Amino acid sequence: MGLDAFVYCRCWQDGLATPCPIGPVGYDEDGWLALVQAGEYDGAADNAFYAWMTGDACPHRHMELVSERVSNWAGVRLFQQALRAAGEHRFPTLAAALPDANGGSLPADRAAVVLAELDAIAGTDRITDEVELIDEATGAVVMQYVEAYRGLFMFGPGFQAGVDPDGFFVLDRADPPVTLFRAVRFGQRPLPGDRVEFTAGGTRTTVAMRPVGEHGEPPPERLAVRTRSRSGEDFAYIVEPLRRLCAASVATGNPVMWC
Structure with missing residues (x-):
């Protein structure tokens, strides 16, 4: 799951689209091009409208000039987190524009301001420091700290695990949760029966869970938490997808539609 967005073309507004076989057609209060229906909902009319819009109404698929996968939600949260760390006063329109859920829109006049803020971000040498859990052998990133998720990235019937500025951690599912293991640098060894032995500083802890960073391959043997500067x-x-969406919004005068 993630955040997608698009910007309508101007074919309908400029009279360049083929006539809709049913009508009237217009933009609703949320910015969606839709069939304007009076009275009770008419499913047949609605189907005819969508067949026209997604068919040969104009050269653009679904009458969208630009359509983008913005990011998965973890990526959105990491970006919002970076904006907060950098100081939302530096990118106020962008910080306010990014939605917390699917739906809503960004008007073209605000998209123009966001476009300038995106250009400023692209040229920034250091925006924030990011906490990561890495495979010590390869340097590959296994987890990243997402503040909105309280660092949690792994869940099971009896545990939840993640990474935060204080290290990697495993908690039980009690209320309140109890810390089963925490370390900044540690080793792990898979055991029979879907169990993992964690070692750090001379301590050994066995937890009923899958290994960290498995992903269908042999899991890392040594892991460590590091802080890395992000530009x-x-x-x-x-x-880049936000830039393309905002540029299309400015060019057409139509809003960016989050979906």
Whole structure:
């Protein structure tokens, strides 16, 4: 699951679309191009409208000039976290524009301001420091600290695990939870019966869970938590689709539609 967005083309507004076989058609209060229906809902009319819009109404698929996968939600949360760490006063329109759930829109006049803020982010050498759990042997990132998720990334019937600025941790599912294991640098060894032995500083802890960072391959034997400086380039995965969406919004005068 994640955040997607699009910007409508101007074919309907500029009279370039083929006539809709049913009508009237217009933008609703939320910014969606829709069939304007009076009275009771008419499913047949609605189906005819969507067949037109997603068919040969204009050269653009679904009448969308630009359609983008912005990011999965973890990526969105990491970006929001970076904006807060950098100081939301530096990128106020962007910080306010990113939604916390699917739905809503960004008007074209605000998209123009967001576009300038995205350019500023792309050229920033250091935005924030990010906490990561890495495989010591390869340097590959296994987990990242997402504040909105309280660092949690692994869940099971009797445990929950994650990473935060104080290290990797495993908690039980009691209320309140009890810490079963915590370390900044540690080893892990898979045991029979879906159990893992964690070692750190001379201590050994066995937990009923799958190994950390397994992902269908042999899991890392040694892991460590590090803090790494992140630049604007590190957030290109979300900055670039947002830039394309905002540029299309400015060009058409139509809002960015979050979905």
